Amino acid sequence: MSELILHHYDFSNYSEKARVAMGFKSLRWNSVTIPPVLPKPDLTPITGGYRRAPVLQIGADVYCDTRLILRELERRHPEPSLFPAGSTGLANAVSAWAEGPLFRAIMLYAWGTNHDLMPPQLFEDRAGMRGLPVPSVASVERAAARNAPLVRAQLPLVEDMLADQRTWICGERFTVADLSVFHALWFLTDRSDRLGHELAHLPAVAGWMQRMRGLGHGQREDLTAEEALAIARDSEPVPSSRNGVRYPEDPELGSLVEVRAADYARDAIVGRLDFLDTDEIAVRIRNDRVGDIAVHFPRIGFELRPVLG
Structure with a gap:
């Protein structure tokens, strides 16, 4: 074990x-x-x-x-290493963006679009965690509509990071930045295919996502x-x-x-x-x-x- x-x-x-x-x-x-x-x-x-x-x-x-x-x-x-020498500062900076503005927009867009696929108690649980009223279906759908443009404004930044045909986000060595960006984009499409079109015009991202999925989950x-x-x-x-x-x-x-x-x-x-x-x-x-x-x-x-x- x-x-x-x-x-x-x-x-x-x-x-x-x-x-x-x-x-x-x-x-x-x-x-x-x-x-x-x-x-x-x-x-x-x-x-x-x-x-x-x-x-x-x-x-x-x-x-x-x-x-x-x-x-x-x-x-x-x-x-x-997840923290190769010479890349840690850049990787942490990219991670801060990916787990902040990028993921927040993706979360609200994906939750509002896929709310019918989520566990029934999920929105009540998360509202309780925040000390807020339970949101209505209409309110989560409005949040999705507000955040869709913010997702579309940021996804090209990931495509640009990979546009020089580098293997990973910070260069030729894998870093925590790859994990941070990947889990945000994974959340966009994991629950359904409804939002797959948001990545369809990003070929460098598509290749990188395939490499990320190829890493598997270990044993x-x-x-x-x-x-x-x-x-x-x-x-x-x-x-x-x-x-x-x-x-x-x-x-x-x-x-x-x-x-x-x-x-x-x-x-x-x-x-x-x-x-x-x-x-x-x-x-x-x-x-x-x-x-x-x-x-x-x-x-x-x-x-x-x-x-x-």
């Missing part, structure tokens, strides 16, 4: 980002399929309440958000949620071998803290601060189902606050 356990679901674009990373690195991994909406009774015990997909479990250490998941895969399996083996929880219960969090970095403004190690995503998902994960580095936060949680768990988050995109009182 592989040490890598990915908790995910099939139409999650960020899960696809992690799955393709596994394929690029030719990794063996265990697959636990989770529900796309709450309740997630076999996920939240190992995350302290974090509910987004995917989540990477390694024993009693749990890694949240693909930015950190990819770095952890790289640390444990450095070759072939996947199914695992039940109960089996994954048993692995966590029978393991202990592994102390980091790094010294870590704590800034003067940070809470003290060992203190009670909460971690929240900096965007719309405002669920707080509360635990004891276990580790801090320039790009990582780890908190220790405990519950009756799994015992002690270390839950890891990236610094960027998450807020760390002391629990007061």
